Structures are given as structure tokens and as C-alpha cells.
Amino acid sequence: MKQTLWMMTGVAVAALWxxxxxxxxxxxxxxxxxxxxxxxxxxxxxxxxxxxxxxxxLSAPGVREAVGGTRPVLDVEPLKNRTTQHVDMVxxxxxxxxxLLRSGMFRFxxxxxxxxxxxxxxxxxxLGLTDPKKAIRPGQQSAAQMYLTGALSEIKTQVGRTVxxxxxxxxxxxxxxxxxxxxxxxxEIRKESVKPRVGF
Amino acid sequence: xxRMTTLAGAVLLxxxxxTLTGCVETAGTSVTTDHMAGTSLVLEDSTRLRDxxxxxxxxxxxxxxxxxxxxxxxxxxxxRLRLNYRxxxxxxxxxxxxxxxxxxxxxxxxxxxxxxxxxxxxxPACVTSKLRVRDLEAAD
Numbered sequence: 197m198k199q200t201l202w203m204m205t206g207v208a209v210a211a212l213w214x215x216x217x218x219x220x221x222x223x224x225x226x227x228x229x230x231x232x233x234x235x236x237x238x239x240x241x242x243x244x245x246x247x248x249x250x251x252x253x254l255s256a257p258g259v260r261e262a263v264g265g266t267r268p269v270l271d272v273e274p275l276k277n278r279t280t281q282h283v284d285m286v287x288x289x290x291x292x293x294x295x296l297l298r299s300g301m302f303r304f305x306x307x308x309x310x311x312x313x314x315x316x317x318x319x320x321x322x323l324g325l326t327d328p329k330k331a332i333r334p335g336q337q338s339a340a341q342m343y344l345t346g347a348l349s350e351i352k353t354q355v356g357r358t359v360x361x362x363x364x365x366x367x368x369x370x371x372x373x374x375x376x377x378x379x380x381x382x383x384e385i386r387k388e389s390v391k392p393r394v395g396f
Numbered sequence: 397x398x399r400m401t402t403l404a405g406a407v408l409l410x411x412x413x414x415t416l417t418g419c420v421e422t423a424g425t426s427v428t429t430d431h432m433a434g435t436s437l438v439l440e441d442s443t444r445l446r447d448x449x450x451x452x453x454x455x456x457x458x459x460x461x462x463x464x465x466x467x468x469x470x471x472x473x474x475x476r477l478r479l480n481y482r483x484x485x486x487x488x489x490x491x492x493x494x495x496x497x498x499x500x501x502x503x504x505x506x507x508x509x510x511x512x513x514x515x516x517x518x519x520p521a522c523v524t525s526k527l528r529v530r531d532l533e534a535a536d
Contacts, residue, residue, distance in 0.1 A: 226536040240500075244501055247497060247499050250497075254459075255460060259460065291497075294497075295494075298518055299518055299519060301460065
């Protein structure tokens with residue numbers, strides 16, 4: 197009788213322990229370059245790629261030749277996503293632009309905000325709120341001399357419980373006047389995950 | 397009674413082992429290079445990593461007006477080493493420049509192999525570099 201009582205208490209404690217833990221998620225801040233948790237593209241992969249691309253571009257001899265002491269005007273086009281995953285390519289482009297901007301080697305224009313520029317100029321010219329002498333008129337913006345473009349592609353292989361995922365970021369810098377490719381580089385990432393034998 | 401003492405000892409030892417193995421050492425090896433004075437300082441804060449990895453050579457140059465550092469590392473082990481490294485940059489006042497943009501990268505070193513890691517400053521204001529190598533297990 198006493199043994200049964202002890203056993204029932206033990207089961208109740210175990211049940212409480214197991215269910216009680218799951219009710220509130222445990223949240224903590226982790227470092228930006230944490231260890232991988234999935235075989236998908238993760239923030240640390242993107243951060244490493246942006247850093248590698250920026251370093252490669254800034255130290256390439258071909259870029260120095262093309263820049264030649266001037267600070268050419270550069271536009272960064274959003275990378276094309278050729279993978280099956282949803283990846284915010286505009287965010288990657290923004291990070292890369294920010295790192296290149298800090299080097300002081302280029303000047304930048306942003307084609308994606310041209311619509312907003314027109315709205316501002318239109319408002320300054322037509323609403324009557326701005327001093328007409330100080331209003332910015334269209335037709336004075338700098339022209340992009342070079343542009344940066346690229347793509348992200350993937351190859352996924354699954355054998356049994358093992359998933360092998362390969363990603364490749366490739367980027368090129370093109371001189372708009374000559375049409376020449378000034379710089380090109382790629383970053384490869386390969387990850388493997390093994391599904392557990394038992395699980396959902 | 398003696399049996400109970402032995403059992404208690406075994407339980408304590410197990411608990412101690414579990415506690416100790418749960419702790420991951422995050423200290424590692426660092427190489428600080430002053431690009432103006434041309435000096436390098438190697439600090440090996442982890443005894444475990446010190447036995448696994450050696451800093452062979454530190455070179456530095458300048459490319460497109462930006463400082464660049466090359467550090468050659470050698471594995472002292474015969475098995476594969478999985479490490480993380482990060483190269484941070486500091487200005488003349490010792491302030492770290494854009495710390496968030498410098499990431500921990502993966503480094504896989506084969507047994508007794510040598511590899512050179514390279515870092516480029518992202519601003520002309522950077523004059524000091526600091527390489528930090530840590531065990532892969534130190535990552536969250």
C-alpha cells in the first residue's frame with residue numbers, strides 16, 4: 197500500500213515537472229554569431245557573407261585600378277534569390293552598402309528610393325510651402341557609374357535522414373560606362389543536418 | 397553503512413562531473429597587431445587551445461588605403477580542429493570600429509595543417525587589429 201502511494205507521488209511529480217517546464221518559454225539573448233541550429237540559411241551565415249564580400253571588394257586590385265583615386269558613384273542592386281527559402285535580400289544589400297560606405301572608397305546612390313525623391317521634389321515645387329529659391333529641382337542628381345549585383349543559389353541533397361544544403365552567394369561589380377566587370381567573388385556555405393530516428 | 401558512503405560518493409562524483417563538463421571555456425588565443433609600431437602580442441588564455449593551436453607568423457600590409465593582416469596558424473593535433481575566429485579593428489585611440497560588422501568565422505584545420513587567416517580593415521581609421529580564436533564549442 198505504502199509502495200503504491202510512493203509510486204503515485206513519483207509519477208505525479210514527474211508529470212508536473214514535464215508539463216510545467218513547457219508552459220513558459222525560456223528566453224535569453226544569444227550572440228549574433230551563434231552556432232548553427234538548422235541547415236537553413238541563418239543570420240550568422242548572412243553576416244559572414246556580407247563581411248567577406250566587403251573585405252574582398254575593398255582589397256581587390258582591380259577595384260583600385262577602376263576607382264583610381266576618385267570616389268565613383270555606386271548603386272547596389274538587391275541580390276536575386278534563386279533558392280526555395282524566403283531570404284530578405286534587400287536587408288543583405290543594405291548591410292553590404294553600409295560596410296562599403298564606411299570605407300570611404302565610394303559614393304552611393306539608391307535607385308530604390310527614387311520614387312520618394314520625386315515625391316519630395318514635387319511637394320517642394322507645387323505645395324507652396326518651400327522657398328522657391330531653395331526648392332530642389334529634378335535633374336541634378338549624381339549618376340551611378342558602377343553597380344553591384346548578385347544572386348543567391350542553393351543545392352539541396354537528402355539521403356536518408358541526412359540533409360545536405362549548399363548555398364552560394366555570388367556578386368559582381370560592373371562599370372556602367374565600359375560594361376566591364378571590375379570585381380567578382382563568391383561565398384559558399386555548406387551545412388549538414390541529421391534528423392533524429394524518433395521524433396515528429 | 398560503508399555501502400551507503402560509497403554510493404553517496406559516487407553520486408557526488410557524478411554530479412561534479414556533470415557540472416564540470418557543462419561548463420564551456422570561452423577564453424581562447426588572441427593576436428593583437430599594432431600596424432603603426434609593427435608589433436604583435438600573442439595571448440594564450442586557454443590551456444586547452446594552447447595545446448591545439450600555435451600562432452606561426454603575423455604579417456601585415458596595406459591595400460587600397462586599408463590595413464590588412466595575415467596570421468598563420470598551425471594545428472598541433474593530428475585530428476581535425478573546428479574553431480571560430482574573429483578579427484576586430486581599433487582606431488588610434490584604441491576604440492573598436494564597427495564591432496557588429498566583424499563576425500566570428502568558421503575555421504576547419506586538418507591534422508598538423510597550417511592555415512593563414514586574413515582580415516581587412518573596413519575604414520582607413522583602423523590601425524590595430526586583434527585576432528581572437530576560440531573553440532567551436534564556445535559559440536552559443
